[in-house]
Amino acid sequence: FGFISYTNLPPGMVIGIAIIAAIPGGAVSNIFTFLARGNVPLSISITALTSFACLVTTPLILEFLVADFMPADFSMPAGQVAIEIGFCLLVPLLLGMSFLKKYPQYAQPFSNFCVRGSLLGIAIIVLGSLGAGRINFSYTTSTDLVLLSMFILSLTIAGIFVTKTFSLRGPERTAIEMEVVVRNVNLGLLIKVSLFPTLAGQPNPLADMVLLSLLLYGGWQLIMGFVFIVWHRRLVD
Template sequence: MDSALTTVALPVALGIIMFGLGLSLTLEDFRRVRHHPRAVVVALGCQIVLLPAVCFGIVELLNLSPLLAIGLLLLAASPGGTSANLFSHLFRGDVALNVTLTAINSIISIATLPLITNWAINHYGREDTVSLQFSKVLEVFAIVLVPVLLGMLVRARKPAIAARSDRGVRIGSAVILAVLVVGILLDQRDNAATYFADVGLATALFCAISLLVGYFVPKAFGVVEKQAIASSMEIGVHNGTLAIYVAVEVLNSTEISVPAAVYSIIMFVFAGLWGSLLSRRASVTTSTS
């Protein structure tokens, strides 16, 4: 991929997206865990433990090539994206819970993302060609966490500016992700059809299962509807930009970034359809009760 995109545009893009997340955060979002401990613990358990296991099962079942398998597991290890908040808002989920989950999981993933990714690299015998060194992980999360802290500082000191900027940053984040996806597919255009054939079904299955697990597992634990919707969107809408950045800039492999790029296209479609289905179901339940 073009060096200007990877060395300049990609870090800037990730920084803008994480700054946007910071604009929506306050310290209370971290303290909110004590008010809804069950919803938070169940959702984080699904995202940190269950989803990587499901992803590995899909990878093995469909016999993905090693680099694509590593890329999908890297995506599974990535925290929820800021777009999850938007989907949750559109489909009447508990947006405050989304913000809390994103904030906490972004911190936890500092440890879990390199653990899962390095395990995948070793499992598929690619440690001689790609590696996720801890020093590089710290650099990545400095790019992630510093903009978040700056956004939180702006929110705390200048709440009016944060409120005015929030919508623009959210739209900009979606545009940035779209540009990154297009850039990756153009860079890999000679192999794009093959990659879609190889990883399209895997990413579609993973996205669908993520959305379903994120909704039905919390419901099974007695989590209320709005929180189950929020959990579904948080677990189903991953931070594709972070996965792409790690693949391209840290692992130096555009091929590893392909699953995240393909997933980013599929997840917007699936999350929209699933959210619409949940909304219609809620409307029918309300009208018959």
């Protein structure tokens, strides 16, 4: 809220940041925690708890943060957002937990496959959006892009500050820092579609800016995730 209030960002980028703030971590944060030698059970537990909580918190956070930036005739589809989160986030999570319990020997390879599939899906969305002209950097400025990068840096610093304040051990710090920074961008894209349904032949610069913000954050979080992996592995070694 403070970041949105004290930066003069365009409405589309504000909505994108609000969506990022409202979504939990996901499988990618769990994998990154594993690669960084963090506390994987803690990471999975945080992901599960925040995934259940976001059924309620995500519509509320979005309503609170973005209501002033939406068109006058806009109505927050809170019920639709909650249902889509349930079907597209919680159902796969429960299936994954069941798979882990029944086939623990295959859980890690299957998880890696799912993460790669998720990244491939984002890549397809990027290419498709570029081809359709929905990713247009003319809607933004270099200052806006710098401020967006500052947002992820502020999340990174906040995660480090919290873990240092409570004097957590290394593996626990790694798990929490990953959960703070690495968000479920796929879910963010789903929420974007719920808020701004695509209509053939009708351009929507506001929706395109939201899409651009989410995809840029997705790229930035991968970079920060790899930085965390290298940093924490060196601390362990």
